[in-house]
Amino acid sequence: MTTPYWVAGRTSTGTDVVEVRSPFDGGLAGRTTTATAEDVEAAVSAAAGARAACAALPAHVRAAALDSVSRRLAERTEEVAALITAESGKPLKWARLEVARAVSTFRWGAEEARRWSGSLQRLDTDPAATGRMALVRRVPRGPVLGIAPFNFPLNLVAHKVAPAIAAGAPIVVKPAPATPLTALLLGELLAETELPAGSWSVLPVPNEVAADLVRDPRLPVVSFTGSVPVGWSIREAAPRKHVTLELGGNAAAVVGPDQGDEESLAWAASRIATFAMYQAGQSCISVQRVFAHRDVAAALTDRVVEAVEKLTTGAPTDPATDVGPLIDEPAARRVETWVDEAVAAGARVLTGGVRDGATYPPTVLTDVPADAKVSCEEVFGPVVVLDAVDSLDEAFDRVNASRFGLQTGVFTRDLQVAFRAAQVLEVGGVVIGDVPSFRADQMPYGGVKDSGTGREGVRAAMEDLTEERVLVLTGIAV
Incomplete structure (x- = not known):
């Protein structure tokens, strides 16, 4: 069986077959196909088109979708853990723990979606602003390109997807070439939700295609987890984009x-x-x-x-x-x-x-x-x-x-x-x-120096994916 990939919430299949094999014994973990150029364009176009709809999505809809993914992952723990082990070689005991962490990551995403409210700031601390108040909210910067590594093929994808959905940003996920199958299974669970078309895609593509996605102006945010040279090359290739990098270290x-x-x-x-x-x-x-x-x-x-x-x-x-x-x-x-x-x-x-x-x-x-x-x-x-x-x-x-x-x-x-x-x-x-x-997984996580810039952890990532917008109200009896 060939596992399809996901374009704007719908399945699709290309012609270039990718066999994913266990690094332990070479056994076949599964098959998928490389996303076609047409499907990549459709995914990016759909994400750009869904920008307003995702930002306007009620908090209860975002939270319900994330709760659903969390629940369904928990129900399918053994199946998902076995797939992680098959394609990455991660011992089953650690694969089960990764699934448990992803269950929590999506649950925290649901909780943060419900809390994502903004703040009021009184402005009459200065005489010139008497009768004024500011409502400060965070709004999505726009569609996100999420690039995930092989070592946590589920939970590090979750750390891209959950904050994006919670904050109201469409996301295009590029899983690692060595471990695409777990991310594609996650697509099955996302497809069970009521998220609008175009709000998410999962595309197995080679790195040269990812480079084109990094440069695409319709994806103004890039969230990358992976190697140091690749991470900083992304920053250099997209200097006008908001780029977050989690690049590792020698702890x-x-x-x-x-x-x-x-x-x-x-x-x-x-x-x-x-x-x-x-x-x-x-x-x-x-x-x-x-x-x-x-x-x-x-x-x-x-x-x-x-x-x-x-x-x-x-x-x-x-x-x-x-x-x-x-x-x-x-x-x-x-x-x-x-x-x-x-x-x-x-x-x-x-x-x-x-x-x-x-x-x-x-x-x-x-x-x-x-x-x-x-x-x-x-x-x-x-x-x-x-x-x-x-x-x-x-x-x-x-x-x-x-x-x-x-x-x-x-x-x-x-x-x-x-x-x-x-x-x-x-x-x-x-x-x-x-x-x-x-x-x-709920705490701010990230590094300094060559370990990157920006933070993961659901709420911290939501702040990275958004920017402040201020509404000033005039003639208010504070």
Whole structure:
């Protein structure tokens, strides 16, 4: 069976068949087709044509549609999770969690649609404006081009779609070429709603077509999640558009000197091991660098290695599997090359380090030079680098000595350290008592420096997709 794509809420099929295969064993996950040039034009034209209708859509209609998608995703959890696993190689346990997160993301979208009201501002604080009041509302900037990555083929599409619908903006979704099937299944659920024609499309297209969409003036907003070079090239190609970029990083965890008791060490080691390796490290907030105070570094290292070696690798369809393959063999070869380069420069492999096809084992490194790619670039693989530091100031300096700045985790019980970390760390978010990989889908999420610009999280994204419009009322008895 060939899965159709979605053009302005209706199914369509092209002639160029795309086979989507599992990165683990090459098994066929499904088929779809590349959207034709005619269908791409129809989708963009429909989005532009639906701009006014979507903006005027009553809040209860937007909320009902998002509630429906949330409910239907929950009902089809096992089917959707199995599809995520089949096309991305994500272990089933993590695929189920992704579905649960998307269920929540659409639910929060419904809640925010109901709360999206604007504010009143009295203007008579100045004598010249006596008798005047301002109604400040946010209105959609226009149709959105949402470009999603492969590592969360459902929830990162949800983070494009839910805020757009909640804010009243039409959206054209371009899923990742490696993982289009989950986004197309989401289209089935959107089609069950009462959203107006043209309010959404899901188009599997190659990247060169996406470049044309980026330049299309009928899509004045671009929301992109993906690689750094592509993200900034989008910004450069569309300087007059509103562009939001979530571009990843090399997230760090700092372990303070107050974490030397057994309970604290066990917690930190377990969390670092799990979230350095989950999804084969293919998360932009995967733990990549660890800076542990020298008082606890040796004990922490032993426990991290022990915890990593307990992780189960294997077939992603096995519910017991913790770590599956990377998205393809070239990705695994790149990780292998970076680790080998670090070892040649003096790094030591404490566990892992031997590739098998598209699978790279959970790997722990130490004594890694600061300029090695596995330390200063985004490895996007199951590799973590452990370093000892003499002070928290040194740790924070090491965190900041990066061109990225997405999130940082700080393991400490010291409130002063927590507030200092939030003040000095050059990142979009600081997580105290846990890894940088923690993300609540309703909170503002995004980075600084090469980690991008703008924020995800439903309400934060709605603000990015909209702009303020002021209505001044005159002759009002305030």
